Amino acid sequence: MARLGKIQPELMKNVRSKQATVRYPFVKAGINVPEGLRARWDYKVPERCTGCKICERVCPAEAIEMIKCRPEDSQTKTGFRPICHLDRCVTCGQCVESCPRGVLILTDSFEMAFLSRDDMVVY
């Protein structure tokens, strides 16, 4: 039953076929980013935020922190606004789902490597 050479025709076919991988950091064309990818957290609509802290409470990774609104921020009802620490974020999207006013989103920008933890705080 067992014999040699079952894979040879496949090998010959692959000599002429297109490359399966993309030379990613140099070439970005050809990366398949689907619609609805869960990646970088974003505070999309600050005007609608009430500072209710639901997102902080549901976050399984304790990545969301509520800070006092800075002068340049849009002021919320309770005076607090969320920030996200990307080093702890697991991109589960529970905050987006739990937010009653649709303030938060997860964007599809997936390049999240930084040199310092301070750069990983999303305001």
Added chain:
Amino acid sequence: MTSAGKRIVIPPRVTIPIGPQHPALKEPGMFKLTVEGEHIVDAEVNIGYNHRSIEKISENNTHLQNLYLASRICGICSATHNGNYAQAVEFAAEVEIPERAKFIRTLIWELDRIHSHILWLGVAFHEVGFDTAFMLSWRDREIVMDMLENISGNRIHHDMSTIGGVRRNISDAQKEQMLKGFDKLEERVVFYRDVAIHEKTFWNRIDGVGMLEPPIAKKTSAVGPTGRGSGLKVDVRFNDPVQAYIPMIDTGDFEMVLSDRGDVAGRSVVRVLEVIEAINMCRWLLNNMPDGPIRARVRPRIQPNEVLARHEAPRGELIHYLITNGTNKPDRWKVRAPTYNNWTSMAHCLRGDYLADAPIILAAIDPCYSCTDRVVIVDGNGETIRLVSLDNLRIESNKWHKEHPRRE
């Protein structure tokens, strides 16, 4: 003739420790193989180097947060842990989830099985030194990975199940795309099945290696493809169906894949044929998916209850045991991952085989170290780590429970 020519040399018994940190192992595990020459005469398996105290963390988290924690027990079968925890909480709350949610959850489970088995096949090819097929099979695994990413938004941690249903719906365009993908995938998997069975370089390395006879498989309670490769009829999908498996199995179109070979070849054949079966199951699920809502509302506080949720993960039967206490946090959550059952059978498989076959025998149960590690006691003051035997653990746990009675 001198007597020196007739002398029989008995090789000394040598015990080779492999691990916990070893270049050939991707995860920390310790194997002590006693060899006589090239034959393995005894094997000892030690685990417990990857303890993350997930069960303890879960007691301070809400059920909703635990879903994501459960999903991170294992990277390869994240959907099974996530879905099974959701199922356990639903059992405890005694709520019925919508039909469409059941179908989508089952679909994710089956897609997870397809990608896990193709991944295993690639690893098996790699372990016997057949790297061409390893790379080809992993290339074609991308088809199913893309499907999962497309539906759930993440390649590995799908997190599709939530308490009361699923988080995302499947559109008609996605359905058409997936059906097209399955055609391509099936063609490729049939090719890999033929490669696994007919290619001499692979088949001769796995034929008759790592024998696990059915009585011993039963005695060591092997589950999943390890058990089914030895002819044991253990498959929760068929024995105790849940979710959309109930209508699917009732159609009678699907059969449990069994092999009576009992060696690594048997386990490989079971896995490859299961992929084809899983593709057919996914097609059936997509074509018969009912319309309707995908999520039922469940109150965050779950009534006091004690439940056992079972599910057939890619590696075998997965059990989540959950005690709820009327709050939104679990009182106790116990995970019994399938690899835990298969460890004991592996020590038996190793005995009597060649040392060179040890990697493929170790890989044949598809071990997942992170799933398994539960009992290692770390003493912060004394700075010691020790593994605990079952008897000692029982004594210690009885003592602990006496000192900490359960809150009423």
